[in-house]
Amino acid sequence: MEFKKIIKTIFFTEILKGMALTFKSMLSPAVTRQYPEEKHPAMPGFRGLHALVVDPATGKEKCIACGLCAAICPSQCIYIYSTEGPDNKKFAERYEIELTRCIYCAFCVEACPVGAIVLTEHYEYTDYSREALYMTKEKLMANWNKYMAGPKGEEYFKKFWHPTADDYRAYDGQPMFRKREG
Amino acid sequence: MITITINNKEIRLERPVTVLEAAKANGIKIPHFCHHGILEQWGGCRMCLVEVEKMPRLQTACTLFVTDGMVVMTESETISNARRSVLEFILINHPLDCPVCDKAGECKLQDYVMQYGPTAGRFKEPKIRHPEGLNDPLIVRNQERCIMCTRCVRMCSGIQGASAIAVTNRGNHSSMEPFSGERFDCEYCGNCLTVCPVGAIMSRLHRYSYRSWQVTDEIQTVCPFCGVGCTMIAQVRDNALMRVVPKLGLGSNKGLLCNRGRFGYEYVGSGERLKNPLIKKNGKLQPASWEEALDTVASRLKDIKNSSGGNAIAGIAGARCTNEDNYAFQKLIRGLGSNNIDSIARMGFAGGQRIFEGMLGPGVTSTPLSGIADSDAVLVVGGDPSEVNPVLGVHIRMAFKKGAKVITIGHAPGLGRHRTAGLLPHPQADGVVMGGLISAILKDKKSLPGGNRPLEEKITVMHLPSADDAAAACKLSAEDIGRLAKQLAGASSVSIVVGREAGGNKDTAMLVSVLSYILNARIYLMSERPNEQGLVDMGCLPDMLPGGRPLAEEGLRKKCGASWGIDIPADEGLTLMEMIQAASSGGIKAMYVMGENPAFNLPDTKNTEEALRRLDFLVVQDIFMTETARMADVVLPALSWIEKDGTYTNAERKIQRLKKAISITGMEDWKIVAEVGKRIGLKMPYGKAADIMKEIARVSPLHAGLTYADIEGGDNLWPYKGEPHKNWFSFPELSADAFTSPAEEGLCLMLEKPLFHSGTLSRKSPALNSISPEAVLRLSPATASGLNLKDGDFAKVSTEKGSLSLKVKIDRGIDGPAAFVSNNFEGRGLFSLTGYRLDPVTKSPLTEGRQISIEKE
Ligand code: SF4
Ligand code: SF4
Ligand code: SF4
Ligand code: SF4
Ligand code: SF4
Ligand code: FES
Secondary structure, three states: OHHHHHHHHHHOHHHHHHHHHHHHHHHOOOOOOOOOOOOOOOOOOOOOOEEEOEOOOOOOEOOOOOOHHHHHOOOOOEEEEEEEOOOOOEEEEEEEEEHHHOOOOOHHHHHOOOOOEEEOOOOOOOOOOOHHHEEOHHHHHHHHHHHHOOHHHHHHHHHHHOOHHHHEEEOOOOOOEEEOOO | OEEEEEOOEEEEEOOOOEHHHHHHHOOOOOOOOOOOOOOOOOOOOOOOEEEEOOOOOOEEOOOOEOOOOOEEEOOOHHHHHHHHHHHHHHHHHOOOOHHHOOOOOOOHHHHHHHHHOOOOOOOOOOOOOOOOEOOOOOEEEOOOOOOOOOHHHHHHHHHHOOOOOEEEOOHHHOEEEOOOOHHHOOOOOOHHHHHOOOOOEEEOOOOOOOOHHHOOEEEEEEOOOOOOOOEEEEEEEOOEEEEEEOOOOOOOOOOOOOHHHHHHHHHHHOOOOOOOOEEEEOOEEEEOOHHHHHHHHHHHHHHHHHHHOHHHEEEEOOOOOOHHHHHHHHHHHHHOOOOOEEOHHHHOHHHHHHHHHHHHOOOOOOOOOHHHHOOOEEEEEOOOHHHHOHHHHHHHHHHHHOOOEEEEEOOOHHHOOOOOEEEOOOOOOHHHHHHHHHHHHHHHHOOOOOOOHHHHHHHHOOOOOOHHHHHHHHOOOHHHHHHHHHHHHHOOOEEEEEOHHHHHOHHHHHHHHHHHHHHOOEEEEOOOOOOHHHHHHOOOEOOEEOOOEEOOOHHHHHHHHHHHOOOOOOOOOOOHHHHHHHHHHOOOOEEEEEOOOHHHHOOOHHHHHHHHHHOOEEEEEEOOOOHHHHHOOEEEEOOOHHHOOEEEEOOOOEEEEEOOOOOOOOOOHHHHHHHHHHHOOOOOOOOOHHHHHHHHHHHOHHHOOOOHHHHHOOOOEOOOOOOOOOOOOOOOOOOOOOOOOOOOOOOEEEEEOOOOOOOHHHHOOHHHHHHOOOOEEEEOHHHHHHOOOOOOOEEEEEOOOOEEEEEEEEOOOOOOOEEEEEOOOOOOOHHHOOEEEEOOOOOOEEEEOOEOEEEEO
8 A cells, every 4th residue: 555655656647647638638629619709509499589489371479368378487577468459369469578587497388378489499699788688579579480480490399399289179260179089 | 053064074053054055154165156145046057066975866065955964075086076077068068268268267167177177078079159249348248158057147137137138049059148238128237247157258348458367456445436335346457457346245235236337447547537737828728737736726716715705715525536535625615714615415415314314313324235125115216226326226126026015206217127116206296295105104004103203293284195185186096105105104124215306305305204204214315426425424515514513503613623723614605506606696706626527517507607607716626627627727637536545435324445556647636635725824734545534533523533444344334433413403394385296297308317327437438438328318119109209310309498419219118208318428418408496405406497399300
């Protein structure tokens, strides 16, 4: 025991081991990403900026203003003001999210019965003002068109968002449903 | 004593009740749809099934009465299965609309499905579709959601008495049909909405604008429309009034409301609300700052006081302002050296009450509403309670359903289907019929009850007409009068409901007192405005100080004056109509009007307007630009009922709290008055409404020591906490012509008190306007066909005073040769057609000049 310790102390084996690692790393390629020059691609299912899903058929939001997302939101940062639309249907006059308070838990996505609110992969939206981080309905719908419209959104619906409505057979345009057979 | 066991818990009961009630009283919840505390039992939904020992099948707890030794289980495997099946059946057709249904969150079906329900149905058949009924202006029916509990039907026919809906069709296809305006008798009380356990009947007003859990605040307050003073809950989100709902069992209304209370609140958010003080400059009202407006009011009033004396100033207090507002207001006017203070209560309420109290003792009209439904006989005179005080009317209907005799004198179409007899003398001959009734009852009873000597002496010299004479004078049948007299005399518990017209006429009011005395009946005085009683109690009368203390008693006057730091003038002031007359002759130079619209609400509109125009200075304090405000020199914007704290005193003489639920910029009436008061040197150090209540409790012997806490604690019935005034007795003389019926023949113009409107407030309420948008001329089918008029025709109605062109509406509820016009719509009020004469004692204006001619246009 004693002898081993003496050898270690005299020949700095520990330090040499450490230096060996240093040299190895020096020669291998760097892993640090030079953000923001170099972007980080989001992993599939990343929970970033919110978007309100736009129905491609109508160009309007899919949201039916049920308020469930706002009800479940643990930080209570979704504000919905609904009213009766010209077609006598319910719609959200104002749909707002205070991003500064959101904890990106995606409960809202889970709660939504029709798959109308989602978290996109986009995460670069820091700003100096609070207003810029206060999402209105228009901004949220623009987010969808910008980041998720088309096949990407469809893909996400299949893999991650999966609204309750998909498990049920909707009937006559009603928002809710009966369990699918099989 | 009955002992039963529910869920192994022993329960003792005084009297047999249903298992459901027994369980509820002991905190055990049994799910139910069709049972409802205030409705008749039905036992149709099968949700309340329970197991009872020794009974082979599950029993419905809502219809099963307890018996001694009964052992009940409310939860078990079998019961859960049964309930799940019930829910599965309901869900065969019930759409799963929860995400867009306004009821979600407070829906019984939703809750029970969460608790017991099936996650998936087994039925493959398509659901029955039933398009949402969107053609009704106030009530949305979604019959897909109806679970056929029939609560609404039982409410509508059993309690409200309107019978406007029924179950139509059978089985799967049944639905509740129909609402829709006057065609189908719907009174838009909305009480069916209150009891519907699901979202099948909902209010259109706040449709889709909220989720029940978004309510941030619930404030219990009192309805701003009439003197019943129904308790209601205002629900608020983000400083906006979301909806007004009743709470079953709460208040004298027990959770019932009428259409005004339920649907009329939208005026609060009306864009036409006054926002800035206005001052007339160069003949036009222009926005000004509060400072400028208040200074102008104070300095002009002071100038007029200095130049023409305090008696040249008059004040009209507001029947929709709180006690606190009115107390401060009369203090201001008296501080200006004038007793010229009166209000719309002069139209019948104040005078009638004075006579009843004078003849029968103080507090006779302090009668709890619940007494009506327990009466054996109800006599209605001088108005239609179902329209003036709708919830009081509902109580009369309930009494009728329980078998009470309901007798109406005069027009009361709202009780058309709920009365045993209706007498229709000439509108000015109520007294004759009453005289005949009294003498017939006295003949029946043989002697006076004894007890009130002075009154009995009075009765013996009244020269009452015999039933035969009375009948002959009013062209009624003597037999009818005799029969009704027998019914009244035979009843052990009688209620007399008196309207404005009867209260304002001293002869009728005296006869009501006599009748009430000999029958030992309770008197209910209808009150058209929410705080008429408060006006009386707060001393907004030319001859009374706060607490019902007569001005004439020097000691009381001095004491009151000393506590305010002023000398209250000893001379009685002018009453409402006398003020108007004095204004037109120049005796009154300045007038301060708070929360009232005299230019429209007083008879003989044209002359009243003329008189107001002659004033040197007119201040109007209101929430809307009324006819009177347009003539004013200064207009001060006040707050509406939901924006301020305070108290109202209702027709039962119950003082109730009003609470601030939302705040907008502006000033409470009392605050404006206090600001003016300070500027003329009065001591009005009020920071909040409670400060005024403290002063009232000090100054008014009737409210001695009363606090808001007492009021909320239920210590709120007359005589509040104080002492009523003792030396009351005063008997006016009957007029010489008290028992003669006017000889005039032909069509008679009558004031319609529409169920759907009240005046300044209801006019600005979109919901009420949508069901009753314009002034109409109501005629009975016979009268209309005699004049060759059809529904929707236009007719010109003329009297000596003027004429109006109105749309004809044929109303089957009207009997006899009468034409009804309301006084609610701008420029089309009945008061522009009629004149008045003052009653010598009550000083109420009695309508004159009812003779009309109608021409088709
Ligand atoms: S992600 Fe979570 S915290 Fe953020 S809005 Fe949705 S529910 Fe609220
Ligand atoms: S849960 Fe979905 S449908 Fe409901 S309000 Fe939120 S986003 Fe709209
Ligand atoms: S609103 Fe009133 S009157 Fe109309 S149907 Fe409902 S309960 Fe009957
Ligand atoms: S409408 Fe409502 S209250 Fe009426 S039967 Fe249907 S569920 Fe019951
Ligand atoms: S009865 Fe009178 S107090 Fe009651 S809700 Fe109707 S208007 Fe309001
Ligand atoms: S509540 Fe008992 S059957 Fe409906």
